[in-house]
Amino acid sequence: MKKLIVLFLMVVMPALGLAAGGNVHLEEADIDPTDQASLQRGAKFFVNYCLGCHSAKYQRYNRMAQDIGLTEEQVKANLMFTTDKIGDTMEIAMSPDAANRYFGTTPPDLSLIARSRGVDWLYTYLRSFYIDESRPFGVNNIVFKDVGMPHVMLDLQGWQKAVFRENEHGGEPVFERFELVKPGAMTPEQFDGALLDLVNFLDYVGEPYKLERQRLGVKVLLFLAFFFVIAYLLKKEYWKDVH
Ligand code: HEC
Structure with a gap:
């Protein structure tokens, strides 16, 4: 119960505060x-x-x-x-x-x-x-x-x-x-x-760095997608002999 009250204070109260101040x-x-x-x-x-x-x-x-x-x-x-x-x-x-x-x-x-x-x-x-x-x-x-x-x-x-x-x-x-x-x-x-x-x-x-970060983010995601394919193909190759 105590935890719940703390959680309420931490999460809900600031939100209420903002709502009260934000009438404009x-x-x-x-x-x-x-x-x-x-x-x-x-x-x-x-x-x-x-x-x-x-x-x-x-x-x-x-x-x-x-x-x-x-x-x-x-x-x-x-x-x-x-x-x-x-x-x-x-x-x-x-x-x-x-x-x-x-x-x-x-x-x-x-x-x-x-x-x-x-x-x-x-x-x-x-x-x-x-x-x-x-x-x-x-x-x-x-x-x-x-x-x-x-x-x-x-x-x-x-x-x-x-x-x-x-x-x-x-x-x-x-x-x-x-x-x-x-x-x-x-x-x-x-x-x-x-x-x-x-x-x-x-x-x-x-x-x-925002623009740079976003540009880099796209590159990282593209790399991960590409790497996923390679990893998947490799996995298939290795497990072929096991089955
Ligand atoms: C003549 C001096 C002066 C100039 C020029 C000036 N300001 Fe201010 N500004 C102040 C003062 C003093 C405060 C503090 C107000 C307070 O706390 O009541 C302030 C507060 C602010 C705040 C609020 C900060 C906060 O507490 O969140 C912002 C945003 C701001 N100024 C933006 C600007 C911008 C953008 C410009 C240019 C268009 C500008 N000011 C030009 C004197 C100036």
Whole structure:
């Protein structure tokens, strides 16, 4: 019985917790990790809009160049702002102390964010900042309540307002939809496209070997299939004399 209770706590409780926190619908991030043009656009977006505050400290510039189909010169000229050594990792210039003073918290490293949060959450989070005058930066976020991150893509997305409806079961109001009150430099479609590129890039950063692993996996399976045939024929050959 004790075991059962422990099992319940370990397996069912976290699932319930997730269900409770997940009352916001997550948009599906339809990304294609084999699309190098998308990864390149995502990398550019990342260094321009995120690397000011967030590092990706497990990602090396030269490895990225190779993986997303750029030359080292292209990366040096267009994507490197905090270092001039192509073998360096994607660090930021800001110290954790300074970050704490500005934001009251340290912007986390984003190397593994796509794996810990999932790409759908990430995509939804990035497009869900809305006006909230009560917050220090004037914005809040639907999937990350009282977030400490300013809306750094405001010039692109524009200002959006969140419309809530009353919760019929009592408790917090329920999010219904966004309303764009002041357009940004991009249309909503362009903005979502740019975010998908960014999420694609962050997903790549979370597991740079993914494509290689999948390619290798296919080869391994093919080899095993081939080997199975050989082993089977051999077995038949050996047992012929025994029978
Ligand atoms: C001006 C600094 C700044 C910039 C630029 C910035 N962020 Fe943030 N970000 C923060 C801070 C501060 C937090 C911590 C928020 C908190 O914990 O309340 C944060 C949190 C996050 C989180 C949530 C992490 C978690 O706890 O799971 C994600 C994801 C994120 N940022 C992604 C991005 C991406 C992608 C970009 C580029 C488009 C970006 N940020 C640009 C400051 C920044």
